[in-house]
Amino acid sequence: MNADPAPSPRDGAAQQRTGSALRDAIHRGEFAPGQRLVESDLMERFGATRAGVRLALADLTAEGLVERLQNKGARVRVVSIATAVEITECRMVLEGLCAAKAAERVTDKDRDGLCELIGQMRSAVAGGDLLGYSDLNHQLHRRIQEMSAQHTAVDTIERLRGQVVRHQFQLALRPGRPARSLEEHNRIAEAVIAGDAAAAEAAMREHLASVINALRETATG
Numbered sequence: 001m002n003a004d005p006a007p008s009p010r011d012g013a014a015q016q017r018t019g020s021a022l023r024d025a026i027h028r029g030e031f032a033p034g035q036r037l038v039e040s041d042l043m044e045r046f047g048a049t050r051a052g053v054r055l056a057l058a059d060l061t062a063e064g065l066v067e068r069l070q071n072k073g074a075r076v077r078v079v080s081i082a083t084a085v086e087i088t089e090c091r092m093v094l095e096g097l098c099a100a101k102a103a104e105r106v107t108d109k110d111r112d113g114l115c116e117l118i119g120q121m122r123s124a125v126a127g128g129d130l131l132g133y134s135d136l137n138h139q140l141h142r143r144i145q146e147m148s149a150q151h152t153a154v155d156t157i158e159r160l161r162g163q164v165v166r167h168q169f170q171l172a173l174r175p176g177r178p179a180r181s182l183e184e185h186n187r188i189a190e191a192v193i194a195g196d197a198a199a200a201e202a203a204m205r206e207h208l209a210s211v212i213n214a215l216r217e218t219a220t221g
Contacts (some may be wrong), residue, residue, distance in 0.1 A: 018048040019056035026076055029167045033078040039064065054121055064163040077163070081219040085212050091160050092208040094153045095141065098187060099204035100197040101148035110147050114189045119144065121185060125178045133182075134172040142183055144192060144204075160197045171214050184210055 007128050020043065025031055042053045060066040067077040079087075100110075103112075117140045124133035145154045161168075171177055184207040191199035 005007070009172075018046045018052050019059045022056055022062075023060060023065060024160070026060075026137040027169075029166060029169065030075045033076050035076045036072070037076065039073070040059075044199070050113070063159055079163055079167070081167070081215055084167045085116045085213050087160050087164050088208055088212050092159050092205050092212075093203055094160075095145070095181055096201040096205045098145045098148035098150050098153055098157070099192060099200040101150055102144045103195050103197040104217060105149065106192055106195055108210075111193045113143060114140070114193055117118040118189050121182055124183050130172050130178055131169070133178050134169055137168075137172070137181065137185065140189070140211055146190070147192070167212065167215060167218075168211075170218065171211065174214070174218075177214060178185050180210070181207075 022031075022037075031037070037057065039050055039053050039057075042048065042056075043050060045051070048056070057066055057068075061068055061074070066074050067075055068074050117136060120169075121133055121136045121140070123134055124130075143162075145157060148154070184203070188200060188203040188207060191203050
């Protein structure tokens with residue numbers, strides 16, 4: 001049997017495109033947890049080579065979005081509520097650090113950007129745009145992380161977040177959750193804008209503790 005050819009630079013570019021598209025599709029719920037990821041189907045869907053698909057699957061496996069089962073190929077990783085809670089507990093520590101550092105480094109431009117995002121989040125909640133609110137939620141977290149300049153923490157947070165993003169979408173659709181989340185984010189933003197590192201860290205930790213409680217509530221119905 002001939003060995004598969006070594007990946008080419010062109011395969012590497014295809015890997016990045018395919019990995020990004022597949023990651024987004026998993027996040028949007030187009031592939032269900034536990035669903036098999038058949039290479040030939042992915043090649044057709046994303047217009048990729050087999051080598052490009054395999055490289056993309058390897059990357060997503062490393063990120064914790066995909067898992068490989070012996071003799072069964074790849075499938076979308078199933079993340080339990082218990083695991084989602086553990087991941088969020090880790091995020092609590094890292095994002096609390098980022099919020100504190102962001103408060104120490106905040107500029108007038110940063111303040112304007114945070115105020116604008118909170119305004120957009122309020123409009124999304126008022127208009128019932130729950131998926132739009134979920135995206136703005138991520139933008140606010142990401143903005144604070146970028147302000148922190150804690151690059152190692154930010155890379156780790158993004159990998160952790162990717163593993164639980166489906167749970168986060170589900171929480172965003174729960175009655176009353178977006179309004180509560182909005183006020184939690186507002187307290188975070190206010191503390192960062194004020195340059196109060198201790199308050200920013202505490203507000204971020206309180207928000208993610210609230211997320212953990214909401215996750216546990218979903219487990220009990």
